[in-house]
Amino acid sequence: MSSPVPTATVVPVPTVVTDAPHGSDVVASPAPEIGWRTETTTPDWLQAGAEIELTRDGDVSTHRIDGRTSTRVAWPFALLEPRERASLRVRVTGEDGVQGEWSEPRRVTAGFLGDGEWRATTIGLAAPEHTAQPAYLRTEFRATGPVARATLYATAVGVYQVAIGGVDVDDQVMKPGWTPYEQRTIHETTDVTPLVAEGANAIGVRLAGAWATERFGFRDSARPLYGDQPRFAAQLLLEYADGSSEWVTTDASWQASTGPITASGLYTGENYDARLVLVDAEGRGFAEAGYAAEGWEAAAEREPVRTPEARVSPFVRRLEELSVQEVITTPSGKTVLDFGQNLVGRLRLRVSGPAGAEITLRHAEVLEHGELGTRPLRAAAATDHYTLSGKGQGDGGVEEWEPEFTFHGFRYAEVDGWPGEFDPSAVTALVIHSDMERTGWFEASDPLVDRLHENIVWGLRGNFLYLPTDCPQRDERLGWTGDIQVFAPTASFLYDVRGFLDSWLRDLAIEQVDGVVPFVVPNALGVARPAAAWGDAATIVPWVLHERYADVATIERQYPSMKGWADVLIGLAGPRRLWEGMFQFGDWLDPDAPPEQPANAKTDGDIVASAYLFRSADAVARAAALLGRDDEAQQYAGIAEEVRAAFLAEYVTPAGRMMSDAQTAYAMAIVFDIAPADQQETLGARLAELTRLSGYRIGTGFVGTPIIQDALTRTGHLETARRLLTQTENPSWLYPVTMGATTIWERWDSMLPDGSINPGEMTSFNHYALGAIGDWLHRVVAGLAPDAPGYARLRIQPHPLAGLDHAWAEHLTPYGTARAGWARADGVIRIEAIVPANTTAVVALPDGRELEVGSGTHEWEVEDAAPPAAASRIGLDSTLAAVIDDLDAYRAIGEVLEAANPEAAHAFRTNTKWSERRELGEALFMHAGPDTQREIAERLAELSAQREDATADA
The missing domain is CATH 2.60.420.10 (Maltose phosphorylase, domain 3)
Structure with missing residues (x-):
């Protein structure tokens, strides 16, 4: 409970990679930054100073700081040694002179390796049966005395789990995740002391390929990037009670085998044959000492992994379980389970049946005409197979199974081959994603807006799995840079994503080629080509981390990457200071773009490119100023001003019209602060007019969508922004909600109104990019935003x-x-x-x-200011602008047209330009015959009369 006496709480710092029980953290740096939060009921409380106390090996050191600083405090003590344990606590004093009590101590464990300590040999199967063969590895060792501490360091080019004495060492999933394996690998640091006994012990490893052996690329270009087999390396440090120690490391003395996981892939799914479980005649498992390893062979030495570094991003775990909401029998007779939520994870089964019975699980995000909608998965089979051992049959027992080294994006799962009567309680959906702390919440009284926000949260959860992906279900799941560039502000509000994005940005810098940022990170496509809004993740995402977390360290580390990208763009622009005539994704997935031409947007790609040239040059200038690089700050600020002048001269007319007369063009000029203040009002008025002309339907793609609401709000058009937010007709943010969406779709119309899937080759029902509207909901609608870093x-x-x-x-x-x-x-x-x-x-x-x-x-x-009132009288002589601004009138017209001719009603809603210069009767001429026009006139007359009566009564 808060009290006038300030109470501080030491909080996890960016280098913390896990919150272990009892307030203990594993840190990846010998000098982790420190932070704390203070609670007090004293109003207007400000910190005057703080004492930080570190206890290590019984010695106590204290450091005092003066002033308000309480976040990202530089480590003021001697560097931590590998595996060192220490305890931190803090005591704060307010400007009122009241000193608080010492905080509860927070224990810190140094999770990094010492220089030269990595000595493990990388191993795998000697003779794999097929590409991406799952493997089982084991060794036995003896602890020669009482073990005071045992620490396991492990990594893989692939995914793995380790068991000691038959017990898994942790609850992590798909570790160590995906990084550019040739340049950067991650090791886990796990305290396994409780699992190691004096005497005989065994280590068992389950290993599969996942990202390391997946075939990345499109169509015939798909190929594995990191080899065709997974490989593993680990070392276990035993520290004895007598002060001695020894290492147990992977080497050629380890044994290898195949086992019940017979095939595994991210896209294909996993096959498990429970009859092949690795248990000997005495019932010992392969990770237990004394296991009779018949049929095993010597492990083979494999290409060494790069010396791994300690993890700075959060682990992936099973974080929620969902039950079956409905069992559906499809028109073709299939059994489909609906979990009520589009999620990322896999299924857990509890089943009894005869040996050899095979259960098949197929996954998809939607149903199409009552059947599992698998076309959007493209080449991804997303299918798991479980073959029963039969051991649970007849004695009341059950076999329990979930895939281990794959994941799916799905709401629906088709079950085939279930032995006996199916019980829906026997299947549970397990939600997995990076275990980040939830930090942001939003609520609105409109249930559709509320569901939109919930869909944004679920979209983040599904696509933040070790790296920020574009989608979690089809044969892609890549770290597209453009998606996270626009979504980072929303993500940083909803979850603590600093460590997650900090790790990914390290990979981005690694994957840059002569400054060019690839489309995806890690660069699974093998392409490094400049693309505006995508490559600009190099400059924008670090700045978001500074804005939301006061993170100067990431700016400093990423500065060469930021500068390298900006220099590429400046070179491409040349003396004209405009980036023109080159490949661009542009305003990707503009709703007017044809299904098979998603880059064919209303806003010209050159305008997008030059706007981002300005934005990145400006970001580098601000970063340089933050870091005290004054000369470079002045240099890049000057270039940004040159780009601004060139942009305004080339793309904005003296009257305030954009050369691409489209919503995204205006929004960029306003929100990126390219247009001067005296021109923004004019640009904003045209943006609002375009929005009304479209019937308050969204007209933007990946670039314009995150900023259009800010552009409207900033220029005084809040009511236009409200209409755009609350629109339910296609395309709009709420149209998918009305169609039952539980995540954000890739396309505005990923599913068409008739329930069929968009015919485009590229369609996903779980993409977070268009959910960047969340940042506007938080900052503008609710009104909560940072006004200073962090x-x-x-x-x-x-x-x-x-x-x-x-x-x-x-x-x-x-x-x-x-x-x-x-x-x-x-x-x-x-x-x-x-x-x-x-x-x-x-x-x-x-x-x-x-x-x-x-x-x-x-x-x-x-x-409470009164909302804009609709005209009391509305009729065929009313302007189209008056009609679209009058929802009751608009809906009445639509109802009459729909009853008379649904196709004409659709054309009227979607093709009409809702202008102030045209009358309703003129527009109806092309959509309705005389009888229908007469009925519309009568309906509008009734509405007008009702309003006049209401006014008279008032």
């Missing part, structure tokens, strides 16, 4: 939307929980804010007041 100062600026009763957002900042929101009732809007201790907030209220407040809970009330 939320050291907050900006509370809610925007109450007409038609919503309330909205709020909450975020666990580096300083503590912050909250902002609003609720309307009885003509009043009540604004609330919670500001964490040791921070302040700038508050901008809807009535124009602006003030600054300190920590604590705050409330304000403002008068």
Whole structure:
């Protein structure tokens, strides 16, 4: 409970890779940064100083800092040694002079290896039966005395799990994940002391290929990048009670075999034959001492893995279980399970049946006309097979199984071959993803908007699995740079993604070729070609981490990468300072682009490219200034200004029209701050006009979607932004919600209104890029945003939307929980804010007041401005703009047209330009005959009369 006496809590720092029980953390650096959060009921509390105490080997060291700094504090003590254990605690003093109590200690364990300590030999099967052959490895060793501590360091080019004495060493999934294996591998550091006994012991390893042996690429170009077999390396350090120690390492003395996992792949799925389980006649498993290893052979030495480094990103784990919501019998007679949520993971079965019975599990995200919709998976079979051992039959026992080294993106699973009567409680969906701390929440009174936000969260969960992927289900699942570039702000609010993205950015820098950022990281496609908005992940994502976490360390480490990318673009632009005439993804998946030409957007690719040239040059200038590189800051700021001038001269007319008269072009000029302040109003007015002309349907792709709402809001068109947000017709954010979506779709119309899947070759029902709208919901609708790096100062600026009763957002900042929101009732809007201790907030209220407040809970009330009123009279002589701004009238017209001619109704809704210069009657001429027009006129007359009566009664 909070009290006036400040209480600090030491929090995990960026180099923490796991939260072990009892507040213990494994860190990947000998000098981890330190942070703490303070709780107190004292209003306006600010820290005057803090004492940090480190206990190591019984020695106590104390370091004092003055001032407010409480996040990302540089390690002030002697460097940690490998495997060293220490204990940290902190005590803070406020500016009021009140000193707090010491925090609860947080234990720290150094999880990195010492220089030259890596000595393991990389091993695998000597004679694999086929490509990507799953393998089983084992060895036995003796602990020659009482073991005080046992630490396992392990890695793979592939995925693995280790068991000692038959017990898995942890609950991680698919470790160590995917990195550019030739340049960077990751080792896990695991305390296995409880599993090692004095005397005989055994280590057993289960190993499969996953990313290391998958065939990446499209169509005939698909190929494995890292070899055709998985390989493994590990070393176990035994530290005895008497002070001696020894290493047990992988080498040619280990044994290898095949086993029950007979095939495994990310795209194909996994085959498991329980009759082949590796248990000897005495019932001992292959990871137990004394196991009779008949049929095993010597392990073969394989190409060495690169010396691994300690993990800085979070582990992947099973984080949720979902039960079957419905058992469906399809038109063809198949049994399909619906879990009610599109998820990423796999199924766990509990089943009894005869030996040799085979159960087949096929996975898909949607149903199409009642059957499993597998076409979007392309070459990915997404199919698992389980062959029963029969050991559970007849004695009431069951066999329990889940695939181990694959994952699927699915809501639906088709089950075939189930022995006996099927019981839906025997199948559970296991949700897996990187185990990041949830830090952000949002709620709105509109259930469709609420579900949209929930879909954004699930899209992140499904695609943050060791790296940020584009999709989790088809034959792709790659770290597309453009997707995370636009989504990073949303992700950093919802979860603590600093360590996750920090690790991925290291790989991005590794994969750059002469400064060029590849389309995907790791570069599974083997292509390094400049593409605007995609390669700009090199400059934008590090800056997001600084903005949200005050992360200077990542900016400093990534600065050569940032600068290298910017230099490539500057070179391509040349003296004209415009990036023109080259390959671009552009405003990818503009809703007007043909299904098979997703880059064919309304906004010209050159405009997108030059806008991002400005943005990246500006980001490098700001990074250089942050790092004290004043000369380079001035150089890149100057280049950015030259690009700005060239962009405005080339692409913006003196009257304020963009040469691509499309929403994305205007949004970039406004939100990227390319257009000067005196021109933004004009650009914003045209953007709002284009949005209304389209019937308040979205007209942007990957580039414009994250920023269009900010562009409208910034230029005073909040009502237009509201209509765009709450639109339910296709294309819109809420159209998928009305179609039952539980994640964000790749295309605005991944599923068509008739229930058929988009005919394009590329369609996914779990892509987070278009979910970048979440950042606007958090910052603008609820009104919670950082106003200084790491939320050291907050900006509370809610925007109450007409038609919503309330909205709020909450975020666990580096300083503590912050909250902002609003609720309307009885003509009043009540604004609330919670500001964490040791921070302040700038508050901008809807009535124009602006003030600054300190920590604590705050409330304000403002008068609820009346929403724009619809015209009292509406008829065939009304303008199309008046009609689209009058939802009741628009819906009434649509109902009459739908009853008369559904095709004409669709054409009227989607093809009409809702202009102020055209009348409704003129537009209806092409869509409705005289009788239908007369019926529409009558309906509108009734609506007008009702309004006049209501006005008279009032």
